[in-house]
Amino acid sequence: MDQASGLRSRGGTPPEENPRAHLPRVISITSGKGGVGKTNVSANMAYVMATRFGLRVLVLDADLGLGNMDVLFNIRPKHTLQDVLMGNRSLPEILVQGPGGIQILPAASGVEEMTSLTPEQNLHLLEEFENLSTDLDVLLIDTGAGISENVLTFNLASRETIVVVTPEPTSRTDAFALMKVLFRRQPDKPFLFLANMVRDRQEGVGLFDLVSRVADSFLPGLSLSFAGHLPADPSLTQAVRSQRAIAEILPGAPFSKGMEQVVRTLLSRPPRMGGEGGIGLWMKRLTAAGAGSGE
Numbered sequence: 001m002d003q004a005s006g007l008r009s010r011g012g013t014p015p016e017e018n019p020r021a022h023l024p025r026v027i028s029i030t031s032g033k034g035g036v037g038k039t040n041v042s043a044n045m046a047y048v049m050a051t052r053f054g055l056r057v058l059v060l061d062a063d064l065g066l067g068n069m070d071v072l073f074n075i076r077p078k079h080t081l082q083d084v085l086m087g088n089r090s091l092p093e094i095l096v097q098g099p100g101g102i103q104i105l106p107a108a109s110g111v112e113e114m115t116s117l118t119p120e121q122n123l124h125l126l127e128e129f130e131n132l133s134t135d136l137d138v139l140l141i142d143t144g145a146g147i148s149e150n151v152l153t154f155n156l157a158s159r160e161t162i163v164v165v166t167p168e169p170t171s172r173t174d175a176f177a178l179m180k181v182l183f184r185r186q187p188d189k190p191f192l193f194l195a196n197m198v199r200d201r202q203e204g205v206g207l208f209d210l211v212s213r214v215a216d217s218f219l220p221g222l223s224l225s226f227a228g229h230l231p232a233d234p235s236l237t238q239a240v241r242s243q244r245a246i247a248e249i250l251p252g253a254p255f256s257k258g259m260e261q262v263v264r265t266l267l268s269r270p271p272r273m274g275g276e277g278g279i280g281l282w283m284k285r286l287t288a289a290g291a292g293s294g295e
């Protein structure tokens with residue numbers, strides 16, 4: 001059975017009739033300013049992709065700070081990426097099952113080393129990721145905020161990067177600062193703009209226009225497209241408190257509905273392959289970007 005018919009038989013919509021659709025799409029979710037909603041976006045995007053679109057999704061919790069994803073989903077990982085790097089566990093052994101069949105790769109401990117691996121560790125991890133990738137459609141990476149080397153590296157390695165921006169002026173300016181640094185290092189990198197905590201679509205588009213205009217003036221050539229908006233939704237707080245994804249417990253809530261639309265938009269875009277794609281290439285780029293970070 002091909003992947004598309006597999007997706008249909010699970011009641012989902014195939015992402016594309018693309019001959020290379022077997023390659024997992026690697027999407028990083030990032031921001032300049034902290035606390036703008038990256039982790040909630042990653043978790044709910046994963047849930048919606050899996051349950052409404054029949055995709056097999058792995059979320060990599062790449063935030064070096066407090067591992068948020070496990071708190072959000074009320075899971076307690078026994079092992080982390082650190083155990084894989086030390087050779088004590090295989091990658092599939094450390095994966096944790098989240099709601100709706102999504103898988104979570106707990107990496108808060110070990111993720112920093114991912115960008116500075118020894119050649120042996122690199123090869124080992126590459127093999128582990130490549131084995132995993134045959135069972136995946138999407139790898140979502142929840143990064144930390146800001147312009148630390150680690151955040152930059154994960155974003156540079158990912159072919160698609162979603163920048164989460166809220167109406168707060170500092171969120172806009174910090175998003176711009178982050179895109180500027182990434183653009184300097186990788187001028188052909190396209191960015192997807194996701195407006196979060198907005199009143200309505202109009203406010204989201206307004207925010208996008210503001211940032212686009214500044215980018216047009218100061219970073220000519222930067223590719224920035226609108227991926228959609230997510231409303232400020234008080235019921236999200238309720239879901240966070242009960243440690244569940246809002247898309248799971250309140251599928252009719254404005255945030256959940258908004259996320260469905262965002263995912264639809266995202267999946268209607270052709271994945272950015274450019275000859276090669278998938279996790280193997282992502283790992284290679286991760287290593288290369290990490291190795292180049294001392295320049």
Ligand SMILES: Nc1ncnc2c1ncn2[C@@H]1O[C@H](COP(=O)(O)OP(=O)(O)OP(=O)(O)O)[C@@H](O)[C@H]1O
Pocket residue numbers: 031033034035036037038039040041063068144145196197198230231232233234236237240255
């Ligand atoms: N659309 C929204 N409506 C209401 N509250 C929201 C929305 N998006 C995020 N929040 C709230 O904002 C807070 C921060 O969200 P989250 O932890 O997802 O941000 P983050 O960008 O991952 O933060 P960090 O940079 O610390 O990792 C949470 O309390 C969350 O409930």
Ligand SMILES: [Mg+2]
Pocket residue numbers: 038039040063068142
């Ligand atoms: Mg977070």
